Every structure is written in structure tokens, then in C-alpha cells.
Amino acid sequence: MGPVTPGDLLALATQSCVDAAKLLHEARVDVALKGTFDQVSSADLEVETFLRASLTAGAPGSAVVGEELGSSSARITWYVDPIDGTRNFVRGIPLSCISVAAAVDGSLVAGCVLDPFRDELFTAALDVPFSVRSSGLTITPGVSPRPLVLTDIPLPGSAYSGEMEFLGELMTIADVRRVYVTALSLAWVAAGRADAAANLGIHPWDVAAGAVLVRASGGEFVDVGRDGFVAGRGEIVPWLVERLEGIVS
Structure with missing residues (x-):
């Protein structure tokens, strides 16, 4: 097996995100406070547990920096947010996502963001152009006089x-x-x-x-x-x- 490329890491991140999103369709959503203005749900923990297992199995010897279950480091390190926008998610507001990035020797080389509500997947890596895969309505952004x-x-x-x-x-x-x-x-x-x-x-x-x-x-x-x-x-x-x-x- 040859060296792992950013494209390889992106493919693993993407498939892991897609598989993790399937868990949300049947997830039980219990909520607990982890700070005055922050929450964690049972779905966060279930998705991060899955992503950690999938990513480290696909890239043996890699490590994970995650929001809910702690952090470690290795030559290949994954940055995992199982549900970004938990406060939206637990209220059923469709503004949240699964986010996974890969770093090699401390430099970010691949990223995947999956919106499970709209089934939109945003991906890119050092050797893979940015792309959006969407199964819903998409509008080509226009020019506005105000940013x-x-x-x-x-x-x-x-x-x-x-x-x-x-x-x-x-x-x-x-x-x-x-x-x-x-x-x-x-x-x-x-x-x-x-x-x-x-x-x-x-x-x-x-x-x-x-x-x-x-x-x-x-x-x-x-x-x-x-x-x-x-x-x-x-x-x-x-x-x-x-x-x-x-x-x-």
C-alpha cells in the first residue's frame, strides 16, 4: 500500500460522515447541559463514537480531536464535530451539520461538512477541488451590493x-x-x-x-x-x- 494522500483521507472522512448521518434518522435525542450556554445530546455522543471508530479503523494509527470524547494526536489527526449546532438540532431547527477534517503533521489537508437536513455534502482536499453535492434545490449565488x-x-x-x-x-x-x-x-x-x-x-x-x-x-x-x-x-x-x-x- 502506498502513502496515504489527502484525497484518500477525504474519501474516508466523506464516507464516515455519510454513514454517521444515517444514525441521526433513528437517534434518541436526550439533552444535558455541559455549561451555562452549552448542551450535549445523546446523538452527539453516538455520532462521535461512530466517527472515531470509522476514521481510526480506516487510517490505522491516526488520532482524533473531538468535541465530546477527548483529544489525542498523531501524524494523521482527525478533527471531529459530531453535531455542530446542537442547540438548533435538539429543537428540530434544520441548521446543524457533521464536520470532519484531517491534518497531516499538523497541517489541515482535507475537510468534509455534511448537512443531514438538506442532504448537502461539502468537500475539499489539497489534491481535490472544492465541491458541493446536493439533492435539493440549489440557487447559483448572485452579486449583491452589500456583503x-x-x-x-x-x-x-x-x-x-x-x-x-x-x-x-x-x-x-x-x-x-x-x-x-x-x-x-x-x-x-x-x-x-x-x-x-x-x-x-x-x-x-x-x-x-x-x-x-x-x-x-x-x-x-x-x-x-x-x-x-x-x-x-x-x-x-x-x-x-x-x-x-x-x-x-
């Missing part, structure tokens, strides 16, 4: 000040949507449905796959501070970076 920005700011319980002022200023120059599912927001930016996404309070599993998708589609992904990012295209990106850097500093 469309996806952000969850202001965050409930945030330690940062200035978030309300940021949102108010942003709304004077852009159309704003708050969807509370970071990985899917990044996939939509990659697909051209939004011009940019920006958030604070994120973790590696929230953004790893989406960062691969955005970069593969020709966009920028910029880390801001220890727990923030800006991703997208056009003049709105440096504006967002400057404003978020002001908040986190």
Missing part, C-alpha cells in the same frame, strides 16, 4: 466587551445572519452563499473542516486571537479582522 456576513456575535456569556457595538457597526455595512453553526457557515462561504463568516469562542473542531473548504474555494481563513476567525472574500475580510482583533485585545 452578506454570517456571525454568532454577540455570544451569550461572552467574556469579551464590545460585541454589541461590533454587531451594530457591521449591520450598517452588511447583511447579517446569525445561524449558530460555524462549520456550516464556513461551508456556505466556500460555496459563495455568503461573503464572509466571523466568530469568537470557537474550538479547533468547529473550524478545521470549514477552513479547508474556504481555502480550497479561493477564500481566506484568518485566525484572530486564540479563539476567533474571519473567513471569506473581498474587502469585508480585512475590515472584520481589524474589528475582531480590537475586541480580543
